[in-house]
Amino acid sequence: MPASQRLYVGPSLRRIRRDRGLTQSDMAADLDVSPSYIALLERNHRPLSAELLLRLAQTYQIDMSALADTGTDDAVRLQTVLKDPLFADIELPSLETTDVVTNFPGIAEAFLRLYTAYQEEHMALADRGAEAHNIPRGAAAGGKAEASDPVGEARRFLAARRNCFPLLDDAAERLAQRVGGTDGLIAYFGERHNLRVRRVPPEVMTGSTRRLDLHRRQILLDDEMDGASQNFQLALQLAYLEMGKELDTMTRDGSFATEAGERLTRRALASYAAAALLMPYSSFAKAVEARHYDVEALGRQFRTSFEQTAHRLTTLQKSGQERVPFFFIRVDEAGNVSKRLDGAGFPFARHGGGCPLWNVHHAFRTPREIVTQWLELPDGERFFSIARTVTAGGGGFGRPRVDRAVALGCAAEHAGKLIYTQDRPAEAPTPIGVTCRLCQRAECTARSAPPIGRQILPDDIRRTVAPFGFSDS
Numbered sequence: 001m002p003a004s005q006r007l008y009v010g011p012s013l014r015r016i017r018r019d020r021g022l023t024q025s026d027m028a029a030d031l032d033v034s035p036s037y038i039a040l041l042e043r044n045h046r047p048l049s050a051e052l053l054l055r056l057a058q059t060y061q062i063d064m065s066a067l068a069d070t071g072t073d074d075a076v077r078l079q080t081v082l083k084d085p086l087f088a089d090i091e092l093p094s095l096e097t098t099d100v101v102t103n104f105p106g107i108a109e110a111f112l113r114l115y116t117a118y119q120e121e122h123m124a125l126a127d128r129g130a131e132a133h134n135i136p137r138g139a140a141a142g143g144k145a146e147a148s149d150p151v152g153e154a155r156r157f158l159a160a161r162r163n164c165f166p167l168l169d170d171a172a173e174r175l176a177q178r179v180g181g182t183d184g185l186i187a188y189f190g191e192r193h194n195l196r197v198r199r200v201p202p203e204v205m206t207g208s209t210r211r212l213d214l215h216r217r218q219i220l221l222d223d224e225m226d227g228a229s230q231n232f233q234l235a236l237q238l239a240y241l242e243m244g245k246e247l248d249t250m251t252r253d254g255s256f257a258t259e260a261g262e263r264l265t266r267r268a269l270a271s272y273a274a275a276a277l278l279m280p281y282s283s284f285a286k287a288v289e290a291r292h293y294d295v296e297a298l299g300r301q302f303r304t305s306f307e308q309t310a311h312r313l314t315t316l317q318k319s320g321q322e323r324v325p326f327f328f329i330r331v332d333e334a335g336n337v338s339k340r341l342d343g344a345g346f347p348f349a350r351h352g353g354g355c356p357l358w359n360v361h362h363a364f365r366t367p368r369e370i371v372t373q374w375l376e377l378p379d380g381e382r383f384f385s386i387a388r389t390v391t392a393g394g395g396g397f398g399r400p401r402v403d404r405a406v407a408l409g410c411a412a413e414h415a416g417k418l419i420y421t422q423d424r425p426a427e428a429p430t431p432i433g434v435t436c437r438l439c440q441r442a443e444c445t446a447r448s449a450p451p452i453g454r455q456i457l458p459d460d461i462r463r464t465v466a467p468f469g470f471s472d473s
Contacts, residue, residue: 007053010044010105016060017042019167021249030059043106075101076319078108081115119160120255153261154268155340157254162325163341164317165272171246172276175238182278182303185234189219193241197234199223202399212237224395228305232274239273247273275312278304284312285321292419293324295386295408296370307390310408314341324414327383329354330390330406333364338404346383346409347434355432355439356446360387360407367403372420374412376429378440385409386420442470 017027017038024042028035031052040046048056056062075098082092101108179188189195195212199221205211210233211220219237221230239247247269256262279302291297299309307330316323327346330339331354340348348354354361359373367389375383387407394401415421433439436449443466450456450468457469 007048008044009048010042011101014042019170021245031055077112116160120156150258150260150264153256154264157265159342162317162343163314166318167246168273169276169281171243172273173280175242176277176280182231195219235274235277236270239270243273279312285316285323288323294419307406310406314343317343324410324417326408326410328408330404331360332404357430357432360405363387363389363405374427374429376431378433382412382429383409384412384415
């Protein structure tokens with residue numbers, strides 16, 4: 001290969017290896033070269049020969065064009081990270097960012113890992129600070145710390161990565177091609193794993209919705225689940241059977257204080273993989289644009305529930321194939337948050353209740369109807385949100401069921417791409433806050449608590465319309 005045409009593919013080679021969960025030694029053995037040579041290639045200290053290029057394509061069944069991208073994904077990731085306000089006073093030209101990724105891929109990867117760890121610890125610190133404010137008056141100083149929050153650990157893991165896991169998306173897409181779509185799941189279990197699928201009554205399931213019985217070589221499903229839930233459980237079981245290596249690789253990337261936090265994270269990743277199997281990234285990304293993000297229509301196309309589809313929409317941030325970034329939240333009628341995902345920069349309340357003016361809390365008044373709302377935060381940032389109720393359980397008379405509301409939203413700048421805003425005049429935004437303790441809208445009549453840092457006026461002489469009057473209002 002002439003010197004002018006030498007191919008340096010360090011970042012791309014590293015990404016291919018990492019996405020397959022391989023060590024440098026593993027890849028070296030597969031390609032019949034030394035681990036040190038793989039290390040030199042990944043650091044761009046050696047060009048890729050034509051012979052090794054062919055061997056790579058044959059061994060890992062990849063398109064050679066995948067190697068032509070010499071770090072674009074990492075460059076985009078690094079540029080995104082460098083937009084953090086932490087670096088606002090540093091001049092960081094995009095050309096320099098690309099140079100770092102191309103010429104020093106190891107340094108770029110180390111920085112990205114460090115930033116991810118920083119994000120996790122930043123969120124954990126915010127949680128610990130909020131917990132400290134909630135310590136009851138009179139509690140002993142320096143006493144035993146509160147028990148770690150496993151749910152919080154899992155949420156921090158997902159949030160630090162913006163709920164986007166290309167490794168799982170790619171693996172699920174390959175698996176979906178082998179399965180042949182939702183209709184092929186049952187046949188695939190039989191042919192590949194010698195497992196038959198049986199739908200049985202709840203009394204046989206004894207409190208389970210899905211159970212793998214390896215002794216009798218069968219997968220049991222609660223026959224009162226709807227079709228979308230049954231498909232999801234089958235996809236979830238398949239993810240555990242065939243994507244365990246990828247799930248373990250992703251989980252090891254986290255830092256967990258508790259075993260429960262690690263288990264909940266692995267469970268969330270398995271659910272992500274199951275959704276990616278039912279709604280493969282490439283075809284789903286094309287469909288969302290063709291249907292203008294119509295959640296119900298997409299659910300019909302992929303035979304998934306409203307919640308499953310809305311959840312999947314928050315994950316479409318794969319480099320080079322990004323779609324509208326969404327946030328997602330699920331609440332019950334008491335306002336308890338049972339699921340929260342953010343890919344749109346929405347400042348969710350980490351502690352305490354959300355804003356009662358947000359219509360996700362009003363969706364229970366019109367069950368299964370989609371309600372829309374424009375939102376404006378105190379800093380002037382605007383978002384567009386849709387909300388609808390969803391039901392879990394039921395399936396038979398007298399069976400327990402739970403009604404919750406889910407909200408899906410995006411920044412106002414992206415709202416025009418959604419079917420819910422097209423051919424409809426924009427409504428005045430509803431002024432909301434993140435949570436009352438952090439909202440400085442002094443005249444809000446829906447306020448349940450005073451904001452931090454404001455002095456409350458006595459009401460001996462005057463009572464304000466708002467629940468609290470403030471000395472500087």
